[in-house]
Amino acid sequence: xxxxxxxxxxxxxxxxxxxxxxxxxxxxxxxxxxxxxxxxxxxxxxxxxxxxxxxxxxxxxxxxxxxxxxxxxxxxxxxxxxxxxxxxxxxxxxxxxxxxx
Amino acid sequence: xxxxxxxxxxxxxxxxxxxxxxxxxxxxxxxxxxxxxxxxxxxxxxxxxxxxxxxxxxxxxxxxxxxxxxxxxxxxxxxxxxxxxxxxxxxxxxxxxxxxxxxxxxxxxxxxxxxxxxxxxxxxxxxxxxxxxxxxxxxxxxxxxxxxx
Ligand SMILES: Nc1ncnc2c1ncn2[C@@H]1O[C@H](COP(=O)(O)OP(=O)(O)OP(=O)(O)O)[C@@H](O)[C@H]1O
Ligand SMILES: [Mg+2]
Numbered sequence: 001x002x003x004x005x006x007x008x009x010x011x012x013x014x015x016x017x018x019x020x021x022x023x024x025x026x027x028x029x030x031x032x033x034x035x036x037x038x039x040x041x042x043x044x045x046x047x048x049x050x051x052x053x054x055x056x057x058x059x060x061x062x063x064x065x066x067x068x069x070x071x072x073x074x075x076x077x078x079x080x081x082x083x084x085x086x087x088x089x090x091x092x093x094x095x096x097x098x099x100x101x
Numbered sequence: 102x103x104x105x106x107x108x109x110x111x112x113x114x115x116x117x118x119x120x121x122x123x124x125x126x127x128x129x130x131x132x133x134x135x136x137x138x139x140x141x142x143x144x145x146x147x148x149x150x151x152x153x154x155x156x157x158x159x160x161x162x163x164x165x166x167x168x169x170x171x172x173x174x175x176x177x178x179x180x181x182x183x184x185x186x187x188x189x190x191x192x193x194x195x196x197x198x199x200x201x202x203x204x205x206x207x208x209x210x211x212x213x214x215x216x217x218x219x220x221x222x223x224x225x226x227x228x229x230x231x232x233x234x235x236x237x238x239x240x241x242x243x244x245x246x247x248x249x250x
Pocket of ligand 1: 056057059060151155156157159160161186188189190191197198202203204205208209210211212213214215234
């Protein structure tokens with residue numbers, strides 16, 4: 001799993017590439033926190049377009065991102081979610097907690 | 102009690118996280134002979150991933166132990182999956198199955214069992230403290246037109 005960060009004007013976009021499972025995500029939480037702390041964004045976009053597989057490990061990551069952004073009074077949006085990952089988010093009803101586009 | 106399987110496979114591997122992807126792919130490969138839809142195949146992979154990750158993360162939190170995955174094709178186009186560890190065990194299974202319940206800290210969400218339940222038709226969890234956990238899941242695949250065998 002690789003995370004690419006792009007930031008401009010306090011907007012941070014993190015693009016996830018690869019399998020977002022326990023193995024793939026083992027460094028992802030730290031990387032996400034570091035990227036957010038460095039950019040201090042108003043808006044955080046989690047771009048899932050490169051995710052080849054996701055399980056509950058991805059849910060934990062999205063929820064942690066949401067908590068981090070709440071501390072900064074900012075927003076999180078989960079975008080470009082592939083079908084398999086979308087069904088995982090729906091099964092866990094994550095759409096009630098985080099904006100999914 | 103045990104239904105007769107027309108085909109079955111057993112995998113055994115050490116509880117290293119790099120085996121999560123292997124277990125998913127191996128079970129998906131085995132299930133391919135049932136002619137599943139892409140959605141069914143993805144659901145199966147997701148359920149395997151949740152159960153295997155639990156064995157690795159919670160079953161053997163501080164050691165490397167053996168994880169067993171069995172896949173069986175049962176009458177009525179039913180896939181039965183069993184994921185077993187001989188690890189720590191679950192003190193209260195009903196509580197563990199509740200959505201959002203986790204002992205895993207900030208890297209876990211407590212949604213694994215909920216996802217297994219929603220992606221498979223049946224989920225059974227047997228566990229004994231200090232002895233290990235066995236998760237059995239069943240999914241009936243939609244009948245599909247087959248051109249003979
Ligand atoms: N194989 C196992 N051995 C020991 N305990 C387990 C096992 N599987 C599950 N548990 C216990 O059940 C709880 C709930 O499991 P579940 O998969 O629903 O959530 P999680 O693993 O904590 O988080 P997530 O799956 O969302 O990453 C776990 O936190 C753990 O306490
Ligand atoms: Mg789990």
